[in-house]
Amino acid sequence: MMRKILIVDDDQKTRSLLKTYLEKNQYEVKLAHNGESFLTEFQRYSDELSLVILDVMLPDTDGFALCKTVRQKSNIPIIMLTASSDDTDRIVGLELGADDYIAKPYNPRELLARIKAIHRRVGTESAGAPRYYRFAGFTMDTVERSVVDADGELIALTGMDFQLLKYFVEHPGDILDRNVLSEETRGRDSGPLDRSLDVQISRLRLRLHDDGKQPQLIKTVRGAGYVFSADVSSGGAA
Template sequence: MARKILIVDDDQKTRMLLKTYLEKNQYEVILSHNGESFLSELHLQAGQLSLVILDVMLPDTDGFALCRIVRQQSNVPIIMLTASSDETDRVVGLELGADDYIAKPYSPRELLARIKAILRRVAVEPAAAPRYYRFNGFTLDALERKVVDSDGQPLALTGLDFQLLKYFVDHPGDILDRSVLCEETRGRDAGPLDRSLDVQISRLRLRLNDDGKQPMLIKTVRGAGYVFSADVSVSHV
């Protein structure tokens, strides 16, 4: 079954170009031209979408507002498209729960590569791998892709948040540099001015109630990267 992607962009030429290109690469594509039509399709396709692509600039709303609504309803991966060269747009999108962003102009080939990278990362873990990772009162379920606290309450994590935390619990005690973390979570290295990983780390610390000034779980190793310092136990049940 083809993976289903919902795209909202107010430019008809761009919409049709992406639809044609992605369908040639075996994806099912649903198009929306504004926020209203997007939300209607989001409701109709609930639970069936593999990925959402949001243009930041729309005639009746903006991609940030739509990103917030999607995250209230689903953990479906989100890619945001921005025409602005301002880093603020990218940071805001990531803070709201987007999994990746692409600055315009971009090529359909680049977008396809980003889509494939995200869908690989959210693929179900193989059966032979541990299902549960327990640390500091939290339990990460690798099969259902969720994390609950000591009271059994689920954490509000995006797909990118989950992928980063999963990589940390797979490598407890290891010093992980920025390039490794970016490659594992975004499929590419980060430039020297790219703050997206820092934003994501801060957001994950917040979700884990890990004090940003004196974090105990995700610690910064100056000049080297980050280390997940919690004891992690794994099991299949």
């Protein structure tokens, strides 16, 4: 079955080109030209969509507002398109729950690669791997792709947040460098000026109530990367 993607972009030519290109690569594509039409289409197809692509600049709203709205309703992967040359738009998008971003102008092949990488990470799990992981009072279910705390409350995580945390709990005590973590969550190395991983780590700490100034779960190893310091157990029932 073809994966269904919803794209919002106010440029008609860009929408048409992306639709044609992605459909040639076996995706079903739905289009929206502004925030209002996007929300209508999202409500109509939300249970069928595998990913949404949000342009930051729209005539009636912006991609940030749409990202926030989507995150209140769904953990569906989100890619942001930004024409800004600085990091501000990208960081804001990631803080609001976007899974990835790509700067305009971009090569459609690069966007396709990002889409495939997200679908690979979200849609595949290692055969024979444990379903449940437990750490610091939290329980992770890798089949349902959910995390609950000691009181059974669901922790709100994006797809990329979940993938990063899953990689941490699979490698407790290991020092993981930035490039390894970026490759695992975004399918590419982290550039020297790329702050997106730092934003994601901060967001994950916040979700896990891990003090950013003195974190106990995800610790920074200066000059080396990060280490997940909690005791982790796996297997068994929820």
